[in-house]
Amino acid sequence: MVFDIARSHPPHEAYLFNTDAYAALHVPDFAGRKLSVSNGLGIFQVAETAAGVFSSPARAPFGGFDVWYEEDFEAFVGQVEKVLMTCGAREWHITLPPLAYGGTRAARELVTLCRLGYVVARQEYNQSLPVDDRSFLELGNYANRKRFNRAVRMGVSARRLEVAEYQAAHEVLVENRAKKGRVLSMSWPQVDQLATAFPERVIGFGAFQDGVMVGAALCVVVRSDILYVYAWGERAGAEKSSPVTPIAHAIHDYARIAGFRLVDLGTSSVNGVVNPGLVAFKRSLGAYASLKFWLCRTPLAGEQVLAVPQTPAVPVDYTAIYDPETDFDRWYTVLTARRIAPCLQAGQNVLEIGSATGLLTQALLDRYCSIVCIERSHDYAMRARSKNFPDVEIHEQAVESFVPDRMFDHILAINILHEIPDFLSVVRKLQACLAPRGELHVTLPNPFSLHRLSARGAGMIDQLDAPSDRGQSYGTLRLQTPDSLADTMKELGLREVRREAILVKPLPNSGMAVLSEDIIEAYQELAHDMPGNGALTYQVFTHA
Template sequence: MMQESYSFQVLQYPFAHSYKNSALYNTEKFLGNYPTDAFYRLVMIKNNTTYAQVNLHIRQNEALNAVFSGFGGIEHELSDEMLQWFIQKLLDWCSEQQVLLLKLKLPAPFYVSNAIQTERILTDNRFEVLSDELNQHIVVSSEAYQAIIRKNERKRLRKCREAGFKFKQLSPGQLQEAYELIKDNRLRRGFPVTMTFEALDKMYHNLPENYLLFGVYDKDRLIATAVSIRVSNEVLYNFYHGDAADYRSYSPVVMLLDGVYAYCQEKKIKYLDLGISSVNGEVNEGLLRFKRNCGCRTTSKKVMIRHLQE
């Protein structure tokens, strides 16, 4: 059997093995910033190389993936047969731990090349879709940003330029100012601020190469800002953005995206992820439309679950 050359191992934090092409959210340098009690990594190894991994927190009778991030999923480079074997081993281990519910947060498809394969094999193993949100991203190409956005957004970008606004990459020392702008913006629009300043500042301190800060200025005043995360070599995620209430007529977020897009071009980043535009399946039509006008394509972002010991 081909499986005989592979070994299935269950590791506890700190982990002895890691998948070589992990997204930031699945790495120890990210995960170590959060509680690691009852935290496991299940891996498939051959010749000391990790070919598959999934991270799980055990909470009562549930095995939860990506408790502290937008996604985790199963990272792998496996054939259908070997992925089936790995998932069966995963299910067997969960049963041994008396887990009643296994929950996996999958990445949007542009993050990994085998997203369709993974979802298909999970479905074959009686995983069900718990949630399916609309996720939007910009494909970064050699084209200028203004060439991929709608006419009205081009007008807004031109208006910002004519007003003399300037895009800048900011230092972590400017995070407090940026955070207050984001906080005011989100509260005004009725959205929660999911991280405290202290928690976000900790991530900038511990992961300076991954947590980036951008802004648009009118002279000395910050009027739009974005907290961005380098999730992988190919993806920059726009975690938070916001603009000043009295500058809404300019829509400086369009200039902000123009600058971040140019940063992605410079760093050879393929995708700029602007995140979900629905919550619990309820679409925010205004947000969806704005992102489309700003050059976004739409995909799905799923959470899949499997009930055990039925």
């Protein structure tokens, strides 16, 4: 790596798994071609796993584009793609580091890759321990302290291992995986080869009871600030003493002394299916969640272009094919309700247009407001009425014909304005009944959503602001950018006071619907780092 003195910040440090030295360990493992792109912009390792199919990493927890400076990321990706296509690549697969490694930079790079046509093929729920001024017992919860104290009472202690003890630790981990019907991904010769090649990078920990190793962990220093727990576990029969908890304590203590920023505890899901017990255990230690992505790029996918649909003159009636309480879109309602609820005060008047079956209404009942709902669908309105919400009026009519009899402190136009042909007239009507200090809450589908960026980059759509076929069948007449909406509202005398992303969505609804709640919640957390790329944008307006 060459430091560029013209830059105002130091270069990114390469991850171990992307270095030439690490790649050299696995040269004999693949019959296909091995490529290394390394220059003044970054480094990239890839191997041909089938004819014309390349994978980064060849054999490691992750690979991807390791770029020295963030501003060179897109240029380096372009250089790598030229090399791959010159070699006849028809598709390539990239496993990225967990987003926790790079924070907002990693999130921005994911957005760039999606814009360039990379599609999310898989995501896993990853958990990491922060390393800061807090001790291990301060970091975890009561359950963690209880387990640790029980282990101590049972005579279990943990420490860093000598290199000569690594094979015994590996045997413990093999036994641990065997009792679960699984196989450890690395054999002892492979671990030994890694520890020999990188003696300062492979670190073992063990838990002992009566002089016997009852638990073990093997860790890898993937970068000077990140320690990765490759595997940990206890021997069969040692579960009651929970030796992994003292091991976690020893790992965290070591990480604090050595100056690491985080300890990667690995994934807690398999093929997107979360292991609730594993998630809860790591969470009790003080771990926080992030996501780890597998991406796919197919350069031949850009030949098909979709036509731009014409905007119909009347709203589409989709009530027979769409249930707002079971469709994946319900997540948008749930997550938006979390944003709105803190804004409401008891006794305030609230107007909700396009209230459907009352999912949002129900989520706001504990704010003790007086709510007026407008819903044009008879079926939806009847379902909402059947729930007998207290202090809620439900009007079965189009918002265009609604005549308000009061001023409203909050008006909710949630995921609805894009379905209204003359939405400017509707906004003027809403503005007229908005109290002087009232707030108009709006969510709209975001043209810059991650899944739309991927679709355009892969050639599946031509324009980001063209509604999809699914969107059209469910009433979408237009897609409008958040900036465009803010400009329109400004012309109407309303100023924007808040803007947030609702749920990062790398896949279409069908792909998102099969994910667990934990992974969906992790995608929502990711929205904080990707404010311009949520599936929906939540904007709040008040009188200018």
